[in-house]
Amino acid sequence: MKVSLSWLRDYVDLPIGDPAVLADIFANLGHEVEGVETIEPQFAGVLVGKVLTVQAHPNADKVRLCSVDTGDGPTDIVCGAWNFEAGATVAVAVPGAVLGRDFTITRREIRGVVSNGMICSSKELGLGEDHDGILVLEDGLPIGTPFVDHLELPDVVFDLSITPNRPDAMSMVGLARELAAHFDMSYRTPSPDLTVTSGQIDLRVDIEDDRCRRFVAREVRGVHVRPAPLWMAQRLVKAGVRSISNIVDVSNYVMLELGQPTHAFDMDKVADSHIVVRAANPQETLVTLDGVERQLTPEDLVVADVRQGSSLAGTMGGLESEVSDTTVNVLIECASWDPPTVMRMSRRHGLRSEASARFERGVDPNLPRLAADRMAELIAAHADGTIVGGVVDNYPAPIEPLTVVLPIDEVERILGVPILSEQVTDLLGRLEFSVTGADPLTVVVPTNRPDVTRAIDLIEEVARLYGFDNFPSRVPTGGDGGLSPEQRRLRTLRLVVRGHGFSEAHTSTFTGYADLAMLGLPQGDRRLQAIEVKNPLREEESLMRTTLIPGLLQSARFNLAHGAASVGLFEIGKVFFNEDSPELGLVPDQPEVLAFVAVGSVGSADLAGFGRPVDVFTGMALWRTIVGQLGLGEYRIAQAEIAGLHPGRGGYIERQGEVVGHIGELHPSVARSFDLPGRVVVGELALGPIIADPGLWAFAEPSVFPPSEFDLSFEVAATIPAASVLAESVRACGDLLEVADVFDEFLRGETKAVGIRFRLRAGDRTLTADDVTAARERIVAAVAAAAGARLRGA
Amino acid sequence: MDELEQVADDAPGLVGAVNSLEGLKGVETELIGKNSVISRMRRGLSALDPDDRPTAGARINEVFTGVQVVIADRRRALEIAEENTLLVSDRVDVTVPNHRVTLGTEHLLTTVMDEVSDIFVSLGYRVATGPEVETAWYNFDALNTPSTHPARAESDTLYVDFGDPSDEMLLRTHTSPVQARYMQDHVPPVHVVVPGRVFRADSLDATHSPVFHQVEGLVVDTDITFADLKGTLEYFAKAFFGDGRVIKLIPHFFPFTEPSAEMHVSCFACDGSGCRVCSNSGWIELMGCGMVDPNVFEAVGYDPSAVSGFAFGMGVERLAMVRHGITHIKHFFENDLRVLGQFV
Numbered sequence A: 001m002k003v004s005l006s007w008l009r010d011y012v013d014l015p016i017g018d019p020a021v022l023a024d025i026f027a028n029l030g031h032e033v034e035g036v037e038t039i040e041p042q043f044a045g046v047l048v049g050k051v052l053t054v055q056a057h058p059n060a061d062k063v064r065l066c067s068v069d070t071g072d073g074p075t076d077i078v079c080g081a082w083n084f085e086a087g088a089t090v091a092v093a094v095p096g097a098v099l100g101r102d103f104t105i106t107r108r109e110i111r112g113v114v115s116n117g118m119i120c121s122s123k124e125l126g127l128g129e130d131h132d133g134i135l136v137l138e139d140g141l142p143i144g145t146p147f148v149d150h151l152e153l154p155d156v157v158f159d160l161s162i163t164p165n166r167p168d169a170m171s172m173v174g175l176a177r178e179l180a181a182h183f184d185m186s187y188r189t190p191s192p193d194l195t196v197t198s199g200q201i202d203l204r205v206d207i208e209d210d211r212c213r214r215f216v217a218r219e220v221r222g223v224h225v226r227p228a229p230l231w232m233a234q235r236l237v238k239a240g241v242r243s244i245s246n247i248v249d250v251s252n253y254v255m256l257e258l259g260q261p262t263h264a265f266d267m268d269k270v271a272d273s274h275i276v277v278r279a280a281n282p283q284e285t286l287v288t289l290d291g292v293e294r295q296l297t298p299e300d301l302v303v304a305d306v307r308q309g310s311s312l313a314g315t316m317g318g319l320e321s322e323v324s325d326t327t328v329n330v331l332i333e334c335a336s337w338d339p340p341t342v343m344r345m346s347r348r349h350g351l352r353s354e355a356s357a358r359f360e361r362g363v364d365p366n367l368p369r370l371a372a373d374r375m376a377e378l379i380a381a382h383a384d385g386t387i388v389g390g391v392v393d394n395y396p397a398p399i400e401p402l403t404v405v406l407p408i409d410e411v412e413r414i415l416g417v418p419i420l421s422e423q424v425t426d427l428l429g430r431l432e433f434s435v436t437g438a439d440p441l442t443v444v445v446p447t448n449r450p451d452v453t454r455a456i457d458l459i460e461e462v463a464r465l466y467g468f469d470n471f472p473s474r475v476p477t478g479g480d481g482g483l484s485p486e487q488r489r490l491r492t493l494r495l496v497v498r499g500h501g502f503s504e505a506h507t508s509t510f511t512g513y514a515d516l517a518m519l520g521l522p523q524g525d526r527r528l529q530a531i532e533v534k535n536p537l538r539e540e541e542s543l544m545r546t547t548l549i550p551g552l553l554q555s556a557r558f559n560l561a562h563g564a565a566s567v568g569l570f571e572i573g574k575v576f577f578n579e580d581s582p583e584l585g586l587v588p589d590q591p592e593v594l595a596f597v598a599v600g601s602v603g604s605a606d607l608a609g610f611g612r613p614v615d616v617f618t619g620m621a622l623w624r625t626i627v628g629q630l631g632l633g634e635y636r637i638a639q640a641e642i643a644g645l646h647p648g649r650g651g652y653i654e655r656q657g658e659v660v661g662h663i664g665e666l667h668p669s670v671a672r673s674f675d676l677p678g679r680v681v682v683g684e685l686a687l688g689p690i691i692a693d694p695g696l697w698a699f700a701e702p703s704v705f706p707p708s709e710f711d712l713s714f715e716v717a718a719t720i721p722a723a724s725v726l727a728e729s730v731r732a733c734g735d736l737l738e739v740a741d742v743f744d745e746f747l748r749g750e751t752k753a754v755g756i757r758f759r760l761r762a763g764d765r766t767l768t769a770d771d772v773t774a775a776r777e778r779i780v781a782a783v784a785a786a787a788g789a790r791l792r793g794a
Numbered sequence B: 001m002d003e004l005e006q007v008a009d010d011a012p013g014l015v016g017a018v019n020s021l022e023g024l025k026g027v028e029t030e031l032i033g034k035n036s037v038i039s040r041m042r043r044g045l046s047a048l049d050p051d052d053r054p055t056a057g058a059r060i061n062e063v064f065t066g067v068q069v070v071i072a073d074r075r076r077a078l079e080i081a082e083e084n085t086l087l088v089s090d091r092v093d094v095t096v097p098n099h100r101v102t103l104g105t106e107h108l109l110t111t112v113m114d115e116v117s118d119i120f121v122s123l124g125y126r127v128a129t130g131p132e133v134e135t136a137w138y139n140f141d142a143l144n145t146p147s148t149h150p151a152r153a154e155s156d157t158l159y160v161d162f163g164d165p166s167d168e169m170l171l172r173t174h175t176s177p178v179q180a181r182y183m184q185d186h187v188p189p190v191h192v193v194v195p196g197r198v199f200r201a202d203s204l205d206a207t208h209s210p211v212f213h214q215v216e217g218l219v220v221d222t223d224i225t226f227a228d229l230k231g232t233l234e235y236f237a238k239a240f241f242g243d244g245r246v247i248k249l250i251p252h253f254f255p256f257t258e259p260s261a262e263m264h265v266s267c268f269a270c271d272g273s274g275c276r277v278c279s280n281s282g283w284i285e286l287m288g289c290g291m292v293d294p295n296v297f298e299a300v301g302y303d304p305s306a307v308s309g310f311a312f313g314m315g316v317e318r319l320a321m322v323r324h325g326i327t328h329i330k331h332f333f334e335n336d337l338r339v340l341g342q343f344v
Ligand SMILES: [Zn+2]
Pocket: B267, B268, B269, B270, B271, B272, B273, B274, B275, B276, B277, B278, B279, B280, B282, B283
């Protein structure tokens, strides 16, 4: 809401005028200041003048010759505008006047006639964008006076962002009340003078829908529609509202002044002088002021006559019943609408207006009567109308002020400082809350504050006026806080993955069918059971991700396209499946996973930048480091043909018999569809088992006796995994084994050689040759039996 | 014996003139080898008069030891010289990166979330997380957001198709639903921070993204007041932006807190005098906060007359952008290695 200081001063005698200080006060009252603009006149030397005569220019037909009085008698001015005639009051830039920054008006000859200045348009005066003609002022402005004297300039305009709970602050009077409360002073509300009326209103209003809480109508007859007076138009312009005509401007003026949106109908277009407020019929349409034909639903509320809808309640007027240049009799509507109804209507029809912004917040239902009176007064004053006696006030269920009880120690319990009941009474009283009693206080809340219904709401008001700056500070401690073992292990995990050369990424939570399709997953794969977003921002983002890999692949492609030779990225985040959450119920299963992608080489490299080109072992090495650094203990890599992966270069990771993820090279066709060259390594692993607290580990006493080492080289079928040979060897070797691992592997036709290095050691003695021989024989026999292995060179 | 004295006199010069370990070996043989004067004289001792033997023997040993010492000293000197020569030829240009080890970097959003969490952990908070696809009840109803509230509109909130259509399922618009879940699962006192990803139906611009992150905080106990909120946020501002920061709380409106406030911190870049970082205001708007609304306590089964509390929530991207001068929110989600590489 744009608030000009000059207008505000109509209602409150502010003790200070410093815009910066006032801005701070607004902010500290809870009305955020988005901008403060100082408006200076954009001209100098412009006078109010009266056009005496208008004649054709002797040598030109696009311009006319006017005789204008600016206080010193008639003077000739050539003017190109045609929107005025003799008798008009206008703004005249006399010779020596300056428009804008440096446009000095001089006496000059135009087509053989001397023009002694210029009749100005709004735009030339910097007062608005209207360039249709010159600015025609209302009659009665004293001729020859400086034009600037009638503009309330210079002025300051505060652009306030009013929170959605404060309908009362959407008005000049409401903000005057706020400032008056801050300064502990009084403020003024308009009291319309309706002493002169003629006749009696003849109008029937039926409220057929209780979403209309009140409907007040007044009538003014015999109006002349023309531009509003300069001061009113200028106040509207400063408030960001276009000046249109005296009737429309008064309607907007009263809304800005009091916060009550109002509507003016052409009375003669209301059939049978009978208004019905009702839900729209199915199939009903209404052409609104903006010329758009609206398709209505029964959720919409219309103000109608007996034939058809006249306006969309609280949202926008109808074109047909609109006040026009020829309107003579005006029907004033000031109503109170159910806030959610207006909110839904304005959103459904895309009509966010000043009126809907107020009705959505909940305008005081006791305001319409004052607003209707004020509007009648101003129309009578500025459109020559005569106020018709009487008022229609249909208010089926009057809203009474709410009474709220406030135990005084609640104030200290929430705010942390003792505030005496006298002070609370004083602070609330400034907002016109009437307070009785000492403890508890009994508070009657005015109906302009629908946001205040409970003790806590009163405490908020007390805090606001007390000043947040005036509260003390204290830091509460003593929680039994700290990171959980899982949270600490998660940080370790990220460190370990980074240590392998992978940078952490954050990719979008959204994906699309096209991206999932590119992964080459088989029908029925869990990752194809994605949850759909009902109102996606873009079609490519219409699904919740079921895997982090597409996002990482796209990030990899982005980097290659921007010149990177290698990419190593990982992400830890949630994926979403169209299944119930096992832990939380109701919401979908949304486990966290660790995923990574590698292209080129990651980790260490030589001078030329060459590192070990990534392949499936890059991923497996990362997994082995995770196992070691996080103490995961037993796990198994199960070679497998995995959809979307290279058929011979991928495997599942199993722990305690359960698949926790997969690691492998992308199938070349999948890599191609993501525009990624060469070998692309990916992996995705459930986070839970990795970061789950494995409990304490037990110390193993290092032996003081020397080890015995030997190598065995087995020949096995090419399909037997080295890991199986190793596992069988380890099992057969028994307690004496300190460590064993594969040190060599190569294919030879249908068979392959697997070399394993063993180190044996006893804790209590030096091993004998017999010990070692026995172990060797056990291993060879077991591996032969389990894997059909033959000892090479034997 | 003159011959012996001659050896004693000549040995230092002879040894000193040698310039290689090889040469030293020759001189050593010559001076104390089998055929040297000294060895020969030792062998001839038995031919001497028994009375002269002790004196002559002592002198021979004396000269022998002296020569040995001279040779050993020379050998050490020659060895050091030889190694020095070797080290000179072994010199490399250590400025050449012959071996590169490139570690990955941590994402700045993670760093900031951890950093914020740790500040509150140091005050005794726990860190909690929760579902990102959430029910409307936890995201709105439990947090005192009326069914008519505009934030629930499809223009603001993303909804998903899951389960019974009557259970509105959405992408949480803030981390606050975790507050409600946490309170349901724990009895007071509660000290908790909640970092996480949140969603809005916003289109991407320099400072808005449909996907972003928040850290939420909640404290509930029998004696928590507005003063505790103020003190805690002051502590946070100093811990995150440095000593000397001051804050101001400006009244605001949120459905789930009452009173509510926006927290502003004095600009760390200009110390409040006004600069580009703070849009010349001297202040940076950092988060929303307030005293937990009694309706929220009631929704989760707490007695609002027995406990009170405060809550706050801040945008992680905003914290990071402000502190590091990051120009566009897209930089957090493009995963450009040239950007990620700066996150140290
Ligand atoms: Zn600054």
